[in-house]
Amino acid sequence: MRIRRVGALAGTAALALAATACGGGAEGSGQDEATMVIWADPERTEVLQPFAEEFGSANGIRVEVREVAVDTIQADFVTAHESGTGPDVLVGAHDWIGNLVQNGAIDPVELPEDRLAAFDEAAVEAATYDGRLYGVPYAMENLALIRNTDLAPEAPESIEDMVATGTRLREDGEVEEALGLQVGQVGDPYHMQPFYTSAGGYLFGTDGEGGYDPADLGVGSPESVEAFERLADLGEEGQGVLKRSIDSENVAGLFERGETPYFITGPWSLGAVQEAGVPYDISPVPGFEDGEEASPFITVQAFFVASGSSNKVLAEEFVANYVADPELATALYEADPRPPALTEVLEEVSQDDPDVGKFIDAGENGQPMPAIPEMNAIWDPFGKAQAAVIGGEDPEQAVQTAAEAFRDESG
Amino acid sequence: MFPLYAAGQWLGVGVVAAATALIFYVYLSRRAIPAKYLLPGTLLLVAFQIVPVVYTLSTSVTNYSDGHRGAKEQAVDQIEASSVVRTEDAAEYTLTVAARGPAATGELVFLLTAPDGTAYAGDAEGLTRLEGAEVGPTGRITEAPGYTVIPAGEANARSAEITKFAVPTGTGTGIRSSGFSSAYEGRSTRVYDAACDCVTDTETGRVYTADDERGAFVAGNGDRLAQGWQVNVGVANFTRFLTDPVTGTSFFGILAWNIAFAAVSTAGVFAVGLGVALTLHTPRRLAGRTAYRLLVVLPYAMPAFAMFLLWRSMFNTDFGLVNRLLGTDVDWFGEPWAARAAVLAINVWIGFPYMFLVATGALQSIPRELVQAARIDGAGAWQAFRSITLPLLMVAMAPILVATFAYNFNNFNAVWLTTAGGPFPPDNPMAGATDLLITYTYRLAFGVGGAQYGYAAALSVFIFLIVTLISLVSLRRSAALEEVHR
Numbered sequence: 001m002r003i004r005r006v007g008a009l010a011g012t013a014a015l016a017l018a019a020t021a022c023g024g025g026a027e028g029s030g031q032d033e034a035t036m037v038i039w040a041d042p043e044r045t046e047v048l049q050p051f052a053e054e055f056g057s058a059n060g061i062r063v064e065v066r067e068v069a070v071d072t073i074q075a076d077f078v079t080a081h082e083s084g085t086g087p088d089v090l091v092g093a094h095d096w097i098g099n100l101v102q103n104g105a106i107d108p109v110e111l112p113e114d115r116l117a118a119f120d121e122a123a124v125e126a127a128t129y130d131g132r133l134y135g136v137p138y139a140m141e142n143l144a145l146i147r148n149t150d151l152a153p154e155a156p157e158s159i160e161d162m163v164a165t166g167t168r169l170r171e172d173g174e175v176e177e178a179l180g181l182q183v184g185q186v187g188d189p190y191h192m193q194p195f196y197t198s199a200g201g202y203l204f205g206t207d208g209e210g211g212y213d214p215a216d217l218g219v220g221s222p223e224s225v226e227a228f229e230r231l232a233d234l235g236e237e238g239q240g241v242l243k244r245s246i247d248s249e250n251v252a253g254l255f256e257r258g259e260t261p262y263f264i265t266g267p268w269s270l271g272a273v274q275e276a277g278v279p280y281d282i283s284p285v286p287g288f289e290d291g292e293e294a295s296p297f298i299t300v301q302a303f304f305v306a307s308g309s310s311n312k313v314l315a316e317e318f319v320a321n322y323v324a325d326p327e328l329a330t331a332l333y334e335a336d337p338r339p340p341a342l343t344e345v346l347e348e349v350s351q352d353d354p355d356v357g358k359f360i361d362a363g364e365n366g367q368p369m370p371a372i373p374e375m376n377a378i379w380d381p382f383g384k385a386q387a388a389v390i391g392g393e394d395p396e397q398a399v400q401t402a403a404e405a406f407r408d409e410s411g
Numbered sequence: 412m413f414p415l416y417a418a419g420q421w422l423g424v425g426v427v428a429a430a431t432a433l434i435f436y437v438y439l440s441r442r443a444i445p446a447k448y449l450l451p452g453t454l455l456l457v458a459f460q461i462v463p464v465v466y467t468l469s470t471s472v473t474n475y476s477d478g479h480r481g482a483k484e485q486a487v488d489q490i491e492a493s494s495v496v497r498t499e500d501a502a503e504y505t506l507t508v509a510a511r512g513p514a515a516t517g518e519l520v521f522l523l524t525a526p527d528g529t530a531y532a533g534d535a536e537g538l539t540r541l542e543g544a545e546v547g548p549t550g551r552i553t554e555a556p557g558y559t560v561i562p563a564g565e566a567n568a569r570s571a572e573i574t575k576f577a578v579p580t581g582t583g584t585g586i587r588s589s590g591f592s593s594a595y596e597g598r599s600t601r602v603y604d605a606a607c608d609c610v611t612d613t614e615t616g617r618v619y620t621a622d623d624e625r626g627a628f629v630a631g632n633g634d635r636l637a638q639g640w641q642v643n644v645g646v647a648n649f650t651r652f653l654t655d656p657v658t659g660t661s662f663f664g665i666l667a668w669n670i671a672f673a674a675v676s677t678a679g680v681f682a683v684g685l686g687v688a689l690t691l692h693t694p695r696r697l698a699g700r701t702a703y704r705l706l707v708v709l710p711y712a713m714p715a716f717a718m719f720l721l722w723r724s725m726f727n728t729d730f731g732l733v734n735r736l737l738g739t740d741v742d743w744f745g746e747p748w749a750a751r752a753a754v755l756a757i758n759v760w761i762g763f764p765y766m767f768l769v770a771t772g773a774l775q776s777i778p779r780e781l782v783q784a785a786r787i788d789g790a791g792a793w794q795a796f797r798s799i800t801l802p803l804l805m806v807a808m809a810p811i812l813v814a815t816f817a818y819n820f821n822n823f824n825a826v827w828l829t830t831a832g833g834p835f836p837p838d839n840p841m842a843g844a845t846d847l848l849i850t851y852t853y854r855l856a857f858g859v860g861g862a863q864y865g866y867a868a869a870l871s872v873f874i875f876l877i878v879t880l881i882s883l884v885s886l887r888r889s890a891a892l893e894e895v896h897r
Contacts, residue, residue, distance in 0.1 A: 034564060034567050058563075059567075060562065061564050075862065078477070078862075082480050098637070099477055099478075099861055101493065101637050102477060102637040102638055103477055103478060103480050103481075103638075104481060104485055104488075104638050107493060108495070109589070110495075110589040110595050110597070111589075113503070114503075130637070131496070185833050185834065186831055186833060186835075243728075243729065244728070244744075244745060245727050245729035245730060245731075250724065250727065250730050310570060310571075311567050312570040312571070312574045313508075313563075313566050313569075313570045313590065313591050314563065314570075314590075314591070317590025317592060319590075320593065321593055373477065373478065373637070376859055376860055377859050377860055379859075380840065380859050381840040384833075384835050391742075391745055393837040397837055398837055401837065401838050401839065402840060405840050405841060409859050409860050
């Protein structure tokens with residue numbers, strides 16, 4: 001009798017469980033009204049919200065902007081696309097394009113000529129992959145040189161000039177470090193790129209259409225060895241200007257406390273510098289006296305249409321015909337001051353805030369960050385080679401090792 | 412169950428139904444008493460142990476990775492869809508999506524306004540002039556006789572149709588939509604032909620043939636299209652690891668360091684944890700004993716993730732606290748042995764409070780009279796500890812030591828967040844001095860070639876085998892320990 005009652009109880013409980021399980025499922029998918037979902041990183045989510053709502057109410061749909069952590073948003077997007085639960089629109093960096101395309105996760109966007117012409121040329125070039133435009137750019141960023149005008153009143157003409165000033169200040173005991181350029185234990189190719197290109201090195205050659213050619217790897221070429229020799233000369237065993245102990249975590253603090261006169265960084269560091277009250281000015285990252293022009297990487301933030309979207313007509317409309325709106329670009333700029341990609345808006349905001357214009361000037365010689373998937377295979381060994389050379393290892397060997405690691409990986 | 416049903420996952424529906432039926436049968440029947448005890452554990456074992464292992468094994472024989480995720484049909488669709496290029500100098504149209512008949516089901520028609528203001532209606536047959544259309548302020552047609560204008564929300568519901576739809580304007584060219592308010596003339600430049608199982612690029616004339624062993628379309632000159640698909644590659648992932656030149660030269664070094672790391676970490680946290688526990692367990696009066704205990708446990712209460720990053724900056728050569736306090740100039744993360752020492756020190760600091768907690772608990776359960784009796788019998792403090800306290804402690808601590816060892820064997824965070832496996836020898840950026848097997852294989856599978864799940868799965872199988880072997884040995888050992896105490 002007793003056992004039977006327990007059995008019945010268990011059965012009822014199980015039935016109840018089964019019922020709730022089914023109920024939960026039906027609730028989730030019972031929505032008739034279309035919802036367009038946008039994925040953005042935390043900084044942009046809030047800014048996008050009112051514009052998304054306006055777009056939604058104009059077209060009689062619900063638009064939801066969902067916040068996804070910036071470190072994982074690309075991988076999460078690909079995974080979600082694969083399982084069919086991805087968003088309709090993605091906001092992200094242009095150098096994801098290669099990976100997103102090979103996974104079939106985004107669709108090309110078609111913009112009319114006149115609207116395309118309103119964008120900065122470099123931004124459009126960056127968002128173009130394999131001859132097609134894959135994203136609508138809204139902001140672009142690149143490295144520049146921020147200097148402490150108390151310590152270094154004049155913008156340096158060359159790396160030699162900058163190193164001389166920095167070293168003099170260090171010897172006088174006014175600063176601790178001659179230059180604030182992050183390297184870290186595994187290197188930082190992004191921040192080293194202006195020096196590397198000025199010394200004659202390149203990462204990937206370009207094919208006929210202006211895209212990067214993975215078959216033409218610049219790392220391992222005689223030029224790259226020469227460039228690495230110049231890095232070694234600035235390194236720990238040389239002039240002691242580039243150091244592995246300066247990394248992404250402490251470099252900003254060094255400059256903000258006035259412990260280094262120069263800081264090579266992007267617009268993202270500007271807010272903290274202003275807060276610290278350091279008197280500063282911005283100029284392009286200089287090159288070597290007898291070298292090429294220093295060419296930083298340009299990264300572009302863009303809107304992408306997810307190819308797995310079930311609201312594709314709306315997603316396309318949003319990306320192709322709505323976000324290229326100057327008002328939205330201005331609002332995004334105000335929320336997070338990165339130079340806008342729309343030329344008109346850029347000119348407007350640089351009148352109010354000359355720093356923006358200076359950052360854009362610093363990117364004049366810039367090259368878009370390669371978006372090809374092959375970047376993965378060289379980035380890590382390339383950075384480690386830089387760190388090794390700065391630490392005093394042989395440049396030739398370091399470069400060839402990185403090139404070999406790339407060949408092993410890409411087969 | 413409903414989501415599975417909605418997605419047409421009949422196998423999943425079947426499994427859920429079968430499991431539910433089994434549960435009902437076992438618990439509602441009066442017989443099968445042992446099954447009532449065994450079933451929950453068995454089901455959980457299947458769900459969380461066996462299924463993942465089987466899934467890992469089955470993934471390890473595929474090329475599942477970035478660029479090879481989906482099925483071949485998806486790759487073909489995506490290749491064709493992304494190959495549409497706008498015709499040179501072609502007109503841009505303002506678009507209104509309309510239908511012949513009801514908006515939801517009627518035949519699709521694109522109502523187009525050319526830049527010069529001429530209105531057209533385009534359907535699957537082609538383009539015709541449209542008379543009597545009303546044009547709104549933005550140039551969009553708001554009304555046209557014989558057509559129903561589809562509002563945005565409803566047009567969106569027909570997304571799949573609209574994005575595929577093209578108004579033919581010539582050989583291979585068509586007017587396609589870009590959103591619901593603009594359209595352009597373009598043509599698809601890459602076409603898949605099932606007969607030859609190949610994709611032809613009409614611009615360059617190049618033919619990409621499907622290679623079902625690689626899961627990609629490959630041209631005669633070796634060029635391949637970016638979009639690939641998932642295929643079975645047999646044991647290729649396993650042989651790739653075994654024949655990897657870096658693995659060949661560094662595998663045993665990494666394994667040796669991995670075992671040393673786990674062993675020294677375990678010994679370290681045990682020694683420090685027990686030492687501190689013994690100190691605070693003194694029978695003498697100790698003011699603020701609880702406060703001390705709380706302080707000691709603090710590292711355990713703080714998120715290890717942040718602590719690793721903090722320690723990393725403390726070991727910085729030029730700006731780190733460690734070098735400044737000691738007055739040294741050690742390149743902590745640049746020299747192999749210094750880096751190993753630093754990682755171990757950090758890991759012991761993070762790990763000892765747990766051992767302290769366990770040891771304190773175990774010490775309190777050992778009656779003090781036993782030690783007192785030994786002391787009266789003439790044993791020194793050390794001998795009393797060696798012969799009385801420690802053996803009694805080990806009864807509680809031995810299994811925890813085994814678990815700590817196993818945990819540290821795969822302690823990814825301790826290495827990845829501090830040294831990232833480095834320093835790396837100048838001739839080898841793939842295997843660093845502090846790399847554990849798990850960080851080394853993570854770098855191989857995810858660090859350099861995008862996400863390579865197939866390869867990662869094969870690597871996990873190897874690690875699984877190694878850990879199994881070590882666990883077997885250590886279980887034998889701990890069984891031997893229990894034997895002693897029985």
